[in-house]
Amino acid sequence: MDFIEGLPKSIGNTVIWVIIDKLTKYGHFVALAHPYTAQSLAIVFMDSIFNFMGSQPLSQLAKFHLGRAQQRMQAHANSYKSDCVFKVRDWVFVKLQPYRQSTLSLSPYHKLTSKYFGSYPIVEKVGVVAYKLLFPPEVQLHPTFHIFQLKFCYSLPFTIVHPPILDLASPLCPNPEAILARRRIKKGNKAVAQCLIKWTDLDAAQAIWELASDLHTRFSQFTLEDKGVVQ
DSSP, rough: OOESSOOOOTBBEEHHHHHHEETTEEEEEEEEEEEEEHHHHHIIIIIIIIIHHHHHHHHHHHHHHHHHHHHHHHHHHTEEEOOOOOTTTTTTOOOOOOOOOTBEEEEOOOGGSOEEEEEEEEEEEEEEEEEEEOOOOTTTTTTTGGGGGEOOOOSSSSSSSSSOOOTTTTTOOOOEEEEEEEEEEETEEEEEEEEEEETSSOOOOOOOEHHHHHHHHOTSSSOSGTTTTOO
């Protein structure tokens, strides 16, 4: 405890009373004005310091209850999860969401499309929670997936459903068959033309929007002018 005196007036106060709490190492600074006595200091101490220190047990109690609530929420969330481990040569389905996976083609009703594709064999375990799958050449996806994206295949299906991958830069990409619609979108500070493309051997529901400039570059034999696309 100490007093700093001889300071310029601030709201009538010229003294700073410095009190250090030895337990918490907190420093408390109280502005005082002359004259002050032991009795007045006791009143200031009770109002400014004791009330503050008395609130610490309440804050500790609040932290305790918050921590216990977090533990309950974590236990409730983990109750819906189970430890799942796959082995090499196991067959699994892959969970993909076309409206989030940028390399998958979009459909008008993307949230109603399939979520699981495959099945595919596991060829390698990567780390603790990831696995590498064996994809056929036409599936242009990174083969490593987190365990929560995989679902065990108990019996091999008669037909394997592959993800609808459409990559204009890939030689495996199908050819455009027709333009179903056209529009202009804002890209940067200019408007660009897009075409809703129906692809060969694919349903119209799997038509996606492509930039007209990309179609010009990748499929030069596909005449956009004949389809009424705005250039």
